[in-house]
Amino acid sequence: MKIIFIHGMNQQNYDQPSLKQHWLSAFQTGLSHSQQNIDLNALEIRFPFYGDLLSKHHLYNSLDIDTFLPKSISHIHLPFHLRHNNTIVPEHHPCASRLPSVNPECSESFTQRLALITALTRDHAFKELALFLNHYPKLHETFIHKFLIETYLYLSNPDFMHEVHQRIMSYLRPELDHIIVAHSLGSVITYNLLH
Numbered sequence: 001m002k003i004i005f006i007h008g009m010n011q012q013n014y015d016q017p018s019l020k021q022h023w024l025s026a027f028q029t030g031l032s033h034s035q036q037n038i039d040l041n042a043l044e045i046r047f048p049f050y051g052d053l054l055s056k057h058h059l060y061n062s063l064d065i066d067t068f069l070p071k072s073i074s075h076i077h078l079p080f081h082l083r084h085n086n087t088i089v090p091e092h093h094p095c096a097s098r099l100p101s102v103n104p105e106c107s108e109s110f111t112q113r114l115a116l117i118t119a120l121t122r123d124h125a126f127k128e129l130a131l132f133l134n135h136y137p138k139l140h141e142t143f144i145h146k147f148l149i150e151t152y153l154y155l156s157n158p159d160f161m162h163e164v165h166q167r168i169m170s171y172l173r174p175e176l177d178h179i180i181v182a183h184s185l186g187s188v189i190t191y192n193l194l195h
Contacts, residue, residue: 001176001177001178002044002045002046002171002173002176002177002178003043003044003045003178003179003181004045004046004047004048004168004169004171004172004178004179004181005020005027005045005046005047005181005182005186006048006180006181006182006183006186006189006190007019007023007047007049007051007186008019008183008184008185008186008187009148009150009180009184009185010055010150011049011051012051012052012055012060012150013077015049015052016047016049019047019049019051020047020049023047024040024083027181029041034123035187037189043183044169048167048168048169048170048171050163050164050168051166051171052151052166053160053163053164053167054150054153056163057153057160059149059150059153060149065195067096070094074136074178083148107108134155137151149171150185151188154185154189156190161192164189165189165193168189168193169193
């Protein structure tokens with residue numbers, strides 16, 4: 001059985017080996033948490049990478065999710081006992097962030113809970129924005145074109161769609177069973193390709 005990971009949009013600045021390693025690390029973490037002792041080296045795992053195709057078309061994805069988030073939380077009125085805490089938590093920026101998770105058996109620190117709430121709030125805000133934009137098709141198209149250029153190109157340019165599909169199809173074998181794990185735009189691509 002072959003496992004194929006299909007990444008989402010905005011991976012243009014990464015390369016196949018580093019992104020594949022990030023996915024394998026997340027997969028290994030999931031296996032460990034579910035107490036599955038599976039050797040990744042024994043699995044046939046493939047990672048078709050299409051993040052470089054935007055550059056080939058001389059386009060660049062300008063989506064910066066951080067532009068949608070507040071730059072400071074100083075305007076939030078914290079309880080008195082938290083206001084005078086001057087401890088600075090060093091920031092760590094991995095090449096790609098992990099999904100937020102809650103472990104009910106561990107008591108999470110305030111910083112961890114705040115990070116989780118921020119990630120979930122951002123997710124909810126994007127869902128609300130998508131619902132709002134559905135009522136304004138022209139604005140919807142403009143937003144997708146400006147901020148989600150990779151998605152727009154995939155949905156509107158048959159040549160680009162074909163190139164992405166070819167990269168993925170090169171890893172599929174009709175005689176084998178496959179497990180396909182896709183994220184974000186990768187889910188849309190997988191649905192279209194398999195449909």
